Amino acid sequence: MDKRKIAILAILVGLIVFVLKLIAYFLSNSVALLSDALESTINIVASIMMFYALMLASQPEDRGHRYGHQKAENISALVEGILIIIAAILIIEAALGRLSDPIPLENIDLGLIVSISATSLNGILAWAMMKEARRSRSMALEGDAKHLFSDVVSSVGVVLGLVVAVLTGLYVLDSVIALVVAVLLIRMGVGVLRKTTRDLMDASCEDEEMVIVGVLEKNQDLLEYHDLRTRRSGTTVFMDVHVCIDGKRTISEGQGIVAKVEEELRAVVPGIVPNFRIEDETQCKQHRTEGKG
Numbered sequence: 113m114d115k116r117k118i119a120i121l122a123i124l125v126g127l128i129v130f131v132l133k134l135i136a137y138f139l140s141n142s143v144a145l146l147s148d149a150l151e152s153t154i155n156i157v158a159s160i161m162m163f164y165a166l167m168l169a170s171q172p173e174d175r176g177h178r179y180g181h182q183k184a185e186n187i188s189a190l191v192e193g194i195l196i197i198i199a200a201i202l203i204i205e206a207a208l209g210r211l212s213d214p215i216p217l218e219n220i221d222l223g224l225i226v227s228i229s230a231t232s233l234n235g236i237l238a239w240a241m242m243k244e245a246r247r248s249r250s251m252a253l254e255g256d257a258k259h260l261f262s263d264v265v266s267s268v269g270v271v272l273g274l275v276v277a278v279l280t281g282l283y284v285l286d287s288v289i290a291l292v293v294a295v296l297l298i299r300m301g302v303g304v305l306r307k308t309t310r311d312l313m314d315a316s317c318e319d320e321e322m323v324i325v326g327v328l329e330k331n332q333d334l335l336e337y338h339d340l341r342t343r344r345s346g347t348t349v350f351m352d353v354h355v356c357i358d359g360k361r362t363i364s365e366g367q368g369i370v371a372k373v374e375e376e377l378r379a380v381v382p383g384i385v386p387n388f389r390i391e392d393e394t395q396c397k398q399h400r401t402e403g404k405g
């Protein structure tokens with residue numbers, strides 16, 4: 113399934129799940145189920161944002177955006193990470209209020225059945241999205257899938273907690289479980305934020321650099337290289353490097369060598385956009401003694 117279809121599906125499922133969870137809350141009056149419903153509203157917003165980010169990211173480069181629009185995916189993941197944390201804070205607020213003053217839950221059986229149906233829907237969608245995110249290495253999709261998965265985890269925790277609460281009559285568990293779930297959500301939100309911030313800050317692509325160095329060092333026509341730089345934008349890896357080629361070779365020979373290296377790089381690093389600066393021994397030596405090597 114293509115990313116855009118998944119995003120539209122996510123918006124529709126998000127709406128259905130939200131309505132179901134709201135019904136579950138009104139049936140049972142459980143603060144845990146209310147927080148579950150609250151998180152779903154953020155799912156819908158997040159899915160709409162993901163859809164927008166995907167539309168923007170898939171646009172080819174234009175005059176104003178020579179490096180493409182793929183950072184839109186990172187920004188989407190950034191906002192989503194923040195939304196996950198806001199959801200957690202809302203849950204904590206609702207649960208703390210009920211903690212000292214627990215109330216018996218009504219119609220909890222029906223509420224749980226409705227909630228479990230909604231959670232199953234979310235679970236199937238999260239699984240499909242994670243599969244597609246891994247395949248296409250999409251940050252936006254991965255952020256959304258993780259968010260949705262966090263929703264599934266919290267819902268399962270809520271249902272289990274409520275079952276125990278009903279069986280034991282310890283209605284304070286309703287709030288306690290909601291608090292535990294909130295902490296898990298914060299952890300997940302921070303994880304999404306850290307990953308996308310790395311890319312937004314143009315952190316080096318360490319794994320890719322190891323592979324690139326392997327290709328550069330293996331090539332006998334490259335006497336040396338320096339100033340290797342990489343950064344990630346969406347699924348694209350931008351790479352710059354200075355390579356040293358025997359000064360006795362012609363310009364077209366030099367370009368042929370670089371074209372071969374480029375081809376090798378494309379074969380082993382998906383989404384790479386390599387950029388070479390060709391130098392001869394003298395230039396290379398000078399360049400290094402200038403302290404850039």
Ligand SMILES: [Zn+2]
Pocket residue numbers: 338339354391395396399400
């Ligand atoms: Zn150089």
